[in-house]
Amino acid sequence: MDVVIAGYGRAGEMHARLLAARHGLRIVGVTDQTTARRAAAAARFPLAATAARLDELNVRADAVVACTPPAHHEADTRIALTRYRAHVLCEKPAVLDARVGRQLTRAAAEAGLVLQPVHNYLQSPAITELQQVAARSIGRVNRVTITINRTEPATGHAAWQPGWRTDPAVGGGILYDHGPHACYLACHLTDQSAISVRCATTAGEHGADHSAHLDVRLANGSSVAIKLSWHGSTRENSYQLSGEHGTVRLRNGQLELTTPTGTYRARTEDHSIGGHTHDRWIAGVHQTFLEHTTGTHPRNEHWKDAVHVAEILAAARASAATGRRWISLSHAHRTT
Missing domain, CATH: 3.40.50.720 (NAD(P)-binding Rossmann-like Domain)
Structure with missing residues (x-):
C-alpha cells in the first residue's frame, strides 16, 4: 500500500x-x-x-x-x-x-x-477496562463526568507555528483539541448519541478558548459533564461513570470502583502520560484502518462518530456564544 x-x-x-x-x-x-x-x-x-x-x-x-x-x-x-x-x-x-x-x-x-x-483513545486498554468494570458492576450508566486538565497547550513543531493550538484561524482552541476525545468517549462509553448541549468557555491567547465546560444530554436520558482546561495545576485525565449500583472512575492510571459493598482500586494505564503508550494506540488505529481498506465492504462507522462529534462541538460553540443556553443538535450550526 x-x-x-x-x-x-x-x-x-x-x-x-x-x-x-x-x-x-x-x-x-x-x-x-x-x-x-x-x-x-x-x-x-x-x-x-x-x-x-x-x-x-x-x-x-x-x-x-x-x-x-x-x-x-x-x-x-x-x-x-x-x-x-x-x-x-x-x-x-x-x-x-x-x-x-x-x-x-x-x-x-x-x-x-x-x-x-x-x-485513538478507543484503543486504550484502560478505557476498555473501565467499560468492562462498569458493565459488570454498576448497571445502566446514567452520568458520565470527564475532566481533562493540562498546565498549558501542547506545542506544535518549531518549524511552523509552535503555538498554533491557540490560533482560532487554523482550528485552535481547547474545544477542538481535547473536546473531540471527550465527546467520542462519552458516546462510546454509554453507547448513546447526544441530543443537546450547553457550554461555557473562557478565552485566552488570540481569542481561542482555553477552558470549556460542556453539559450534554444523551438520547436515553443520561447526562455528561465535560471539563477541559489548559490552566490546570497538574496534568489530569479523569473519566467517571455513575450507574444504578455504583460508580467507577479512571484517573491518571488509578481505576476505582465504589459500590454499596465497598471500594476497590487497581492500577492501570495512565492517560496523563504520553510517549510509548500513545504509539501503541496509534498502531491500533492503523490496524483497524488497514483492515477496513482491505475488506470487501469498507466500514465508515467511526467517521459517523466524527461527524457526530462535529455536531456536538458546533452546538457547544453556539451555546457559549449565546450565554450557555441549551442547543439542540438539530439546530446546531458551525461557528467560525
Whole structure:
C-alpha cells in the first residue's frame, strides 16, 4: 500500500514512522507548508515526493493520512477522495462542519473508499477496562463526568507555528483539541448519541478558548459533564461513570470502583502520560484502518462518530456564544 502523509509536524512524523515500519507499506509522498519539514521528510524517506500542499503532489496513493491543522482537514480529505481516489485516515477533529462531513461520507461511499478519524483513545486498554468494570458492576450508566486538565497547550513543531493550538484561524482552541476525545468517549462509553448541549468557555491567547465546560444530554436520558482546561495545576485525565449500583472512575492510571459493598482500586494505564503508550494506540488505529481498506465492504462507522462529534462541538460553540443556553443538535450550526 502506498501512503501519503499530509502535514509533517509531530503527528505526521509519528504516523509516518509507525506506518513505514509495517510490512508492505510505503511512504510515497509527504506534504508540509515549511521547507524545513519537507527537507526532514525527504531525509527520512528519500524515495518519497514532497510538496507544500496535497493538491501539488504528483504521486499515486492508496491512502492519505491527514495530519494538517483542523481547519485544513475537510479540504485535504476531499482532495484525497477526489484527486487520489484514496482511503483517508484523518487526525481529530476530522471535520468541523457536520454537513461537510456527511458530504464526504457520501463521496467515499460512492467511490468505495474508507474514511476513518484518529479516535485513538478507543484503543486504550484502560478505557476498555473501565467499560468492562462498569458493565459488570454498576448497571445502566446514567452520568458520565470527564475532566481533562493540562498546565498549558501542547506545542506544535518549531518549524511552523509552535503555538498554533491557540490560533482560532487554523482550528485552535481547547474545544477542538481535547473536546473531540471527550465527546467520542462519552458516546462510546454509554453507547448513546447526544441530543443537546450547553457550554461555557473562557478565552485566552488570540481569542481561542482555553477552558470549556460542556453539559450534554444523551438520547436515553443520561447526562455528561465535560471539563477541559489548559490552566490546570497538574496534568489530569479523569473519566467517571455513575450507574444504578455504583460508580467507577479512571484517573491518571488509578481505576476505582465504589459500590454499596465497598471500594476497590487497581492500577492501570495512565492517560496523563504520553510517549510509548500513545504509539501503541496509534498502531491500533492503523490496524483497524488497514483492515477496513482491505475488506470487501469498507466500514465508515467511526467517521459517523466524527461527524457526530462535529455536531456536538458546533452546538457547544453556539451555546457559549449565546450565554450557555441549551442547543439542540438539530439546530446546531458551525461557528467560525
